[in-house]
Amino acid sequence: QVQLVESGGGLVQAGGSLRLSCAASGLTFSTYAMGWFRQAPGKERDFVAAISWSGVGTYYADFVKGRFTISRDNAKKMVYLQMNSLKPEDTAVYSCAANKIGTMAPKDKYDYWGQGTQVTVSS
Numbered sequence: 001q002v003q004l005v006e007s008g009g010g011l012v013q014a015g016g017s018l019r020l021s022c023a024a025s026g027l028t029f030s031t032y033a034m035g036w037f038r039q040a041p042g043k044e045r046d047f048v049a050a051i052s053w054s055g056v057g058t059y060y061a062d063f064v065k066g067r068f069t070i071s072r073d074n075a076k077k078m079v080y081l082q083m084n085s086l087k088p089e090d091t092a093v094y095s096c097a098a099n100k101i102g103t104m105a106p107k108d109k110y111d112y113w114g115q116g117t118q119v120t121v122s123s
Contacts, residue, residue: 004022007021008021009119013122019083020036022036036097039095048064049081055074
């Protein structure tokens with residue numbers, strides 16, 4: 001049974017930082033590209049960032065470039081999202097997901113999803 005469990009969300013002031021973590025189990029983690037997505041109330045789930053199975057390749061949505069960094073530790077089966085310079089518009093539920101295609105995989109090609117962790121940025 002595949003599980004992706006996110007943690008690290010919370011309430012932070014604008015300009016602050018948070019580090020999200022995603023713990024994977026039940027899959028051969030090092031063979032999956034991993035992604036982070038976010039969904040604000042009443043909006044569609046948006047792509048945030050992705051990282052290749054090796055960790056060498058990364059891909060970011062334009063609205064987080066220069067502020068967020070995705071990384072992974074295959075030995076620990078973990079993927080991280082370091083979020084700096086947070087803005088109120090970054091408020092959303094952040095979820096990690098796994099796919100076998102790569103960093104450019106569209107949302108509907110992700111095989112497994114976590115439940116998400118809430119990030120709230122106050123102004």
